[in-house]
Amino acid sequence: MKMKCRQFFEEFGVTRMIAVGFFLAIAIAVPVLHLNTLTLYSQALTRMAMNGVLVLTMVPIMVCGAGMNFALPIGIICGLIGGLISMNMNLQGFTGFFASILFSLPFSLVMGYLYGLLMNRVKGSEMMIATYVGFAVISAMCIVWLFVPIDNLVLRMQMGRGLRKDVVLTDFWAGILDDLCPVTIGGLTIPLGTFLFLFLMCFLVYLYMHSKTGIMMRAAGQNPGLAAANGINVDRMRIWGITLSTVLGAIGILVYAQSYGFMQFYESPKMMSFSAVAAVLLGGASNKRASIFNVIFGVMVFQGILTLSMPVANVLLPESNISDIVRMIISNGIILYALGKGSGKK
Amino acid sequence: MQNVLLEMKQIEKEFGQTKVLKGVDLRLDAGEVLSLVGENGAGKSTLMNILFGMQSIVSTGGYGGEILWEGQTVKISSPAQAMELGIGMVHQEFMLLPAYTVTENVKLNREITKSNLISRVLGPSMGTLDHKTMQQETKEALDKIHLNVKPDIQVGSMSVGFKQFVEIAREIDKKNIRLIVFDEPTAVLTDVESRWLMDTIKEITAAGVAVIFISHKLNEVIELSDRIVVLRDGELVQTLERGETDATGLARLMVGRNVDFSNIEGRPVEEIEKREVVMEIRDLKVSMPGEKAKSVTIDIHEGEILGFCGLAGQGKLAISNGIAGLYPSSGEVRYKGETLPFGNPLAVLKKKIGFVSEDRRGIGLLLDESIRMNICLLAMQIRNRFFRSFGFFKQVDTKSMKETADAMIQELGIKCTGDAQHPSALSGGNQQKVCIARAVVFSPDVLFVSEPTRGIDIGAKKVILDYLVRLNREKGTTIVMTSSELTELRTMCDRIAVIYDGKVKAILKPTDSDEKFGLLMSGIDA
Numbered sequence: 075m076k077m078k079c080r081q082f083f084e085e086f087g088v089t090r091m092i093a094v095g096f097f098l099a100i101a102i103a104v105p106v107l108h109l110n111t112l113t114l115y116s117q118a119l120t121r122m123a124m125n126g127v128l129v130l131t132m133v134p135i136m137v138c139g140a141g142m143n144f145a146l147p148i149g150i151i152c153g154l155i156g157g158l159i160s161m162n163m164n165l166q167g168f169t170g171f172f173a174s175i176l177f178s179l180p181f182s183l184v185m186g187y188l189y190g191l192l193m194n195r196v197k198g199s200e201m202m203i204a205t206y207v208g209f210a211v212i213s214a215m216c217i218v219w220l221f222v223p224i225d226n227l228v229l230r231m232q233m234g235r236g237l238r239k240d241v242v243l244t245d246f247w248a249g250i251l252d253d254l255c256p257v258t259i260g261g262l263t264i265p266l267g268t269f270l271f272l273f274l275m276c277f278l279v280y281l282y283m284h285s286k287t288g289i290m291m292r293a294a295g296q297n298p299g300l301a302a303a304n305g306i307n308v309d310r311m312r313i314w315g316i317t318l319s320t321v322l323g324a325i326g327i328l329v330y331a332q333s334y335g336f337m338q339f340y341e342s343p344k345m346m347s348f349s350a351v352a353a354v355l356l357g358g359a360s361n362k363r364a365s366i367f368n369v370i371f372g373v374m375v376f377q378g379i380l381t382l383s384m385p386v387a388n389v390l391l392p393e394s395n396i397s398d399i400v401r402m403i404i405s406n407g408i409i410l411y412a413l414g415k416g417s418g419k420k
Numbered sequence: 421m422q423n424v425l426l427e428m429k430q431i432e433k434e435f436g437q438t439k440v441l442k443g444v445d446l447r448l449d450a451g452e453v454l455s456l457v458g459e460n461g462a463g464k465s466t467l468m469n470i471l472f473g474m475q476s477i478v479s480t481g482g483y484g485g486e487i488l489w490e491g492q493t494v495k496i497s498s499p500a501q502a503m504e505l506g507i508g509m510v511h512q513e514f515m516l517l518p519a520y521t522v523t524e525n526v527k528l529n530r531e532i533t534k535s536n537l538i539s540r541v542l543g544p545s546m547g548t549l550d551h552k553t554m555q556q557e558t559k560e561a562l563d564k565i566h567l568n569v570k571p572d573i574q575v576g577s578m579s580v581g582f583k584q585f586v587e588i589a590r591e592i593d594k595k596n597i598r599l600i601v602f603d604e605p606t607a608v609l610t611d612v613e614s615r616w617l618m619d620t621i622k623e624i625t626a627a628g629v630a631v632i633f634i635s636h637k638l639n640e641v642i643e644l645s646d647r648i649v650v651l652r653d654g655e656l657v658q659t660l661e662r663g664e665t666d667a668t669g670l671a672r673l674m675v676g677r678n679v680d681f682s683n684i685e686g687r688p689v690e691e692i693e694k695r696e697v698v699m700e701i702r703d704l705k706v707s708m709p710g711e712k713a714k715s716v717t718i719d720i721h722e723g724e725i726l727g728f729c730g731l732a733g734q735g736k737l738a739i740s741n742g743i744a745g746l747y748p749s750s751g752e753v754r755y756k757g758e759t760l761p762f763g764n765p766l767a768v769l770k771k772k773i774g775f776v777s778e779d780r781r782g783i784g785l786l787l788d789e790s791i792r793m794n795i796c797l798l799a800m801q802i803r804n805r806f807f808r809s810f811g812f813f814k815q816v817d818t819k820s821m822k823e824t825a826d827a828m829i830q831e832l833g834i835k836c837t838g839d840a841q842h843p844s845a846l847s848g849g850n851q852q853k854v855c856i857a858r859a860v861v862f863s864p865d866v867l868f869v870s871e872p873t874r875g876i877d878i879g880a881k882k883v884i885l886d887y888l889v890r891l892n893r894e895k896g897t898t899i900v901m902t903s904s905e906l907t908e909l910r911t912m913c914d915r916i917a918v919i920y921d922g923k924v925k926a927i928l929k930p931t932d933s934d935e936k937f938g939l940l941m942s943g944i945d946a
Binding site: 281284285286289290292293296297299300302303304305306307362363 | 744746765766767768769770775777779782783784785786787788789793797798800801802804807813814815816
């Protein structure tokens with residue numbers, strides 16, 4: 075019994091246990107401190123669902139051996155372009171949402187392919203370079219957003235030309251998944267539609283990972299030498315994985331936006347890759363292994379901590395400007411903890 | 421009674437379970453040349469590493485037995501200590517800094533300094549280099565070995581042979597040097613340079629410095645040595661005094677295992693050679709680092725077991741690696757009348773030519789996947805086996821994978837907790853079995869196997885070899901096996917090609933004599 079317990083703990087990993095422990099402590103602190111428990115819990119659930127697909131982008135890219143997707147902004151920008159085109163055509167509701175995904179596809183496929191080509195040239199230092207590629211693409215797109223031709227005046231800046239920084243989605247498809255079939259249990263709202271969409275995406279990725287390409291991708295990621303000796307085209311597999319990751323990134327930001335209610339352009343996507351990376355690491359992924367379970371588990375714990383710790387910190391440290399600092403410390407601290415601890419053995 | 425410099429008594433060493441040295445004795449007088457000969461893996465390098473106090477020995481639990489240096493028992497626990505005693509080593513792979521000059525290399529870490537203001541405060545490590553004296557002393561050392569180069573040129577620009585001599589100069593320059601170990605010094609040298617090196621060694625010994633000479637070139641060994649120690653499988657076979665034997669006798673001692681190969685049940689070579697040729701290899705060149713194949717020409721017949729033997733570095737491993745498409749190659753390989761492309765593993769595999777690499781941990785296994793996946797991977801990739809079709813897409817069929825994997829685990833006796841275990845926890849022998857299982861599940865017509873028994877225990881060895889023979893006899897798979905272990909090649913092969921200097925030196929029958937094998941492997945025509 076003792077041995078079994080020990081084995082379980084070892085497999086689960088100390089890092090994850092500490093994270094889960096912290097999450098539980100905060101979750102318990104919410105009702106104890108007489109905060110608005112149900113609203114906060116609902117918020118946490120919404121955040122888990124809306125971030126899920128963005129975290130899922132980590133699976134194919136990590137499995138194919140190209141490290142974590144630090145250039146997630148590339149995928150995000152493709153999603154934004156898709157959303158922009160659909161909104162410019164004034165498409166609303168489900169049509170608008172799915173048109174956005176559809177319009178983003180050609181962009182994410184091409185960008186993902188190029189991103190893959192680049193990663194194949196910088197083997198060994200993918201993550202460092204991906205981070206800066208992500209930043210560079212964001213800066214370049216800032217110029218594009220300013221000059222992109224827009225017909226729909228809602229999208230345009232009040233003065234002059236160019237795109238708004240934040241576009242309100244209320245008239246388009248805000249909450250299209252969240253409000254699809256929300257389940258309310260005694261005041262606790264679960265955005266079931268978004269969760270279902272996330273699970274659907276996870277299932278598709280699962281199917282892909284268990285197809286021939288998926289299996290060969292896994293082999294190529296784990297041992298490129300062996301893969302090459304067994305007739306697997308390692309570079310092509312990496313491009314597949316990276317492209318898939320980028321496509322998921324585009325879909326991910328659209329899911330995020332419908333829940334958030336805004337579409338944010340310009341510099342906003344800059345730091346999004348870090349929280350996605352932190353979530354998957356906290357979920358137990360290591361450099362070349364990432365599973366659907368890691369994604370779901372990680373996004374729950376990470377977003378849970380992030381959402382609930384803020385109000386708790388606010389009560390414990392009532393000085394308003396301190397709480398903002400605490401917010402920074404907590405969110406960046408979790409990322410740092412996950413990157414430092416999680417990238418080694420789980 | 422001569423002046424005994426070094427005595428090693430009953431030296432033993434084990435790495436994990438395998439005993440690599442089983443009680444070796446040797447004695448060396450001042451000014452004497454002692455040669456160590458033996459096949460790869462006989463224990464020569466380990467013995468020298470013990471003498472030199474290398475980290476690889478110390479960190480694995482030290483050694484058994486006793487070392488006497490000038491009559492005193494010593495326990496050498498670091499190379500620095502060995503150097504202090506006066507033991508120097510000329511390495512096979514050069515330990516020189518290419519961007520430094522000859523002087524700087526020779527005097528490395530033994531720089532002569534003059535004191536200056538700072539060094540008076542901070543100690544001698546801050547002293548000014550005395551270039552003039554250093555150059556002069558280096559020149560003297562170079563003169564001693566008749567190496568006519570300027571002490572101030574960069575080592576990186578010199579030829580391989582000259583580098584070797586710079587290494588020797590470095591050892592000679594040490595004032596207290598008493599013994600120099602040469603680890604295969606002539607392997608990289610031209611004939612003229614080898615001649616020069618041998619003369620140098622004679623001069624060194626005339627000056628009273630003892631030499632331990634490790635070489636596969638038996639002629640050189642015979643010429644130089646006052647005493648020859650023959651090792652085989654970690655055991656001391658015999659110590660020979662000068663003139664006691666010739667190259668042929670030495671070859672027999674080195675290779676022979678007192679196993680009688682004259683009546684092993686092989687298939688007659690004549691019959692094998694009448695069979696259809698499945699693969700013609702013509703002038704195959706493979707640039708595999710350290711194992712270059714220069715021009716290999718040989719025919720492989722249908723359903724035979726062909727062996728490639730040869731010493732390390734002669735290019736025997738390059739042949740199968742080159743054909744499998746893992747290293748850049750040129751020349752021509754025709755399989756069943758069609759030319760095989762080079763550098764394209766997929767095309768080779770699609771022709772049902774399998775390859776089990778010698779680099780087991782490197783490119784042999786997916787250490788973090790299940791044994792099941794490891795066994796089935798190749799058949800999935802090439803044959804599209806183990807998939808179930810659902811209209812547009814195919815999914816992995818875990819059930820049929822499990823059945824196949826379990827069957828292979830049974831058949832090869834892979835010791836594991838189940839087909840879901842990861843191979844990282846398996847022993848070397850069982851890992852090797854997984855590698856072979858993968859190649860077999862893919863059901864190749866021709867199977868190249870490289871070093872299938874390297875570093876594995878005897879039990880697993882037997883299972884693997886028996887299985888390969890059975891595969892050949894029952895399924896008619898043509899097997900081409902490359903191995904450093906001549907004995908196992910001779911027990912199972914129909915024909916054995918001796919590879920020397922990147923070429924096929926000869927094709928022998930397994931029943932040919934020990935000395936024939938030994939001499940041909942050393943490059944001497946028998």
